Amino acid sequence: MLTDITLGQYYPGNSFLHRMDPRAKILCTMIFIVAIFLANSLWSYLLVTAFILASIAVSGVPVKMVAKAVKPLWIILVFTLLIHVLTTPGTPLVSFGWFSISEEGVRNGILMTLRLVYLIAFSSLLTYTTSPIVLTDGIEALLTPWKRVGVPAHELAMMMTIALRFIPTLLEETDRIMKAQSSRGADFTTGNLWQRAKSMVPLLVPLFISAFRRADDLATAMEARCYRGGEGRTKMHQLLYTWRDGAAFAAVAVVTAALAGMRWFL
């Protein structure tokens, strides 16, 4: 069913990672993702694996959920693997006439795919442990220094917050209208492309009408509460760095340094 899609896919909890400051989480994630690309040896891959597994363990998010985040991207993963396996020249492992699979190809393919898996798995931890609203708060705070060069930090964050707020509502509404029209005999799943596009009309028209009505209501409600942009606005939930964020930064720094060391000095 449509409403089963978990967007923002927050996994409620009270772990160390859940209680970290969103800014620290975003920065740590970005740093570690870059660090993943430093890994090039067996030992460095083991270190990355260990760090990711430890992070998952600390977050309290079931490994199954993390795997679920990786799964939708399997086509890209398979594609990456094949490209590397088939196109890297080197010592042939097996050959079928005009093309051969090299040892280096297999190695590169596996390592590259693994990197992508790690990247997705680690960033999924960020969205699993941070509720979308807190995440936007963090993004806004991180973008604020860039206001001076013209980045509309508050407006972007507000747009994201509103979009996030209405995605579940719209999904629910889509689900409901779909059910209502199917009970009047509408068929959304069979027929050729043209028929299917046409069958979307009874769904999209009511959906747009209600989306516009909601947007209108929201604008009125915001205006009635004197909303006038981000200037001089204070926050109900102040973002605060704590010892957790320091510890996380330290851990990421140590791992990054170790990876850099292994790459350039070993």
Add this chain to the structure above:
Amino acid sequence: MSIRVENITYVYGGGTPYEKTALSGVDLTIEKGEFVGIIGHTGSGKSTLIQHLNGLIHPTEGRVLVDGVDLAGKSREAAAKRHTVGMVFQYPEQQLFEETVAQDIAFGPRNLGCSEEEVDARVHEAMSFVGLDYETYAGRSPFRLSGGQMRRVAIAGVIAMKPDFLILDEPSAGLDPVGRREIFSQIRKWYEEGAFSVILVSHNMDDIAKLATRLLVMNHGRCILDGDPMDIFLHHREELEAAGVDVPPLTKTLLYLKGRGIPVPERAVACEEAANALAKTLKGGKSC
């Protein structure tokens, strides 16, 4: 003709932290010719239950059979059976989409593959059912109607499918008393003429007491009471209160009077009936 609900359980969001069991172990049979009322507190699973009855959602456990055909099946027969159960959702006016009222009502019959004459006849019939004048409204945009009129168009859209079972989820929410009475009197008339069986979800106990021939009481995803509405209202007040619903105001008043030793017909469903009987006792036999 019957709808058989075989021990169904339904879980929303299975396998996620938001898992919620909305129905557990509901088992019942609805026969053609019944007027079933469903009551229960907010979130008791009423809407979830009725969505099973025309195959919009399929039970996590158990089966729903219409005339012995499992609705979860993919066969043509299962699809045809689903269309014999018509459903009017809560706030159905939000599903209107066509340019004119007539076209919107024609959507269902067209999907059933009716001929143009048949579609036209059904649109006329459905509009007169909900009390909308064809000449005045057929060519108007459904989006330029009042909320109550839109509701009627939406109900007409389901009536035009000529279902054997008509399910209504809170059809009167947000309607004025006159509009409500009109719609219910039409439903009752068609029901009495044998056009369809009705399954009515409502928070309005008066409507239920007046119309239903059978009452289902839902509480936390279970069907706790099932029987004659008056019997349930008169003899199961504690269970009803525990389930977060009340008996109709009229029944409540009559029960109170009876408790004070005044002989009244506590099974009366219409105010007039009760008032007449009460006047009779008070004035020593003279009816007003």
